[in-house]
Amino acid sequence: MQQKIKLVCDCGTINQFSVERLDGNPMCGICSQPLFSGKPISVTSERLIKHIEHSGLPILIDFWAPWCGPCVNFAPLFEQFAGLVGNQLRLLKVDTEANQQAAADFNIRSIPTLSLMREGKEIARQTGGVALPQLQKWVVENLTKKY
Numbered sequence: 465m466q467q468k469i470k471l472v473c474d475c476g477t478i479n480q481f482s483v484e485r486l487d488g489n490p491m492c493g494i495c496s497q498p499l500f501s502g503k504p505i506s507v508t509s510e511r512l513i514k515h516i517e518h519s520g521l522p523i524l525i526d527f528w529a530p531w532c533g534p535c536v537n538f539a540p541l542f543e544q545f546a547g548l549v550g551n552q553l554r555l556l557k558v559d560t561e562a563n564q565q566a567a568a569d570f571n572i573r574s575i576p577t578l579s580l581m582r583e584g585k586e587i588a589r590q591t592g593g594v595a596l597p598q599l600q601k602w603v604v605e606n607l608t609k610k611y
């Protein structure tokens with residue numbers, strides 16, 4: 465039996481396909497866009513929940529706001545990271561100003577906050593901007609940690 469993986473597209477469609485297809489630049493069955501654009505996906509409170517409930521890949525969420533200097537500075541780095549991780553990790557961005565429900569659900573006290581999630585659960589959290597090598601190290605360490 466082939467192992468299936470679920471992924472939510474930028475358009476909101478839940479796609480399901482075999483794991484082997486992950487490496488073949490999978491496209492969304494509805495909007496025909498690539499499921500991995502190499503860029504973080506901006507999501508609303510509602511869409512965030514959909515990703516958390518249906519993502520076969522771990523998720524890294526950047527909680528930010530347009531008025532927050534450190535958040536704006538961190539944005540290009542997060543985008544660069546999205547290009548680096550490819551199809552290993554889903555990178556999402558939540559504007560906490562526009563999506564206060566998500567900020568409340570996640571109990572966001574300061575921004576930027578990074579939340580790393582796997583199988584619907586937060587496994588690590590970090591506040592404040594971080595340099596790319598540190599971000600990479602933090603993600604790898606937490607995803608490979610034994611529980």
Ligand SMILES: [Zn+2]
Pocket residue numbers: 473474475476477492493494495496497
């Ligand atoms: Zn789509």
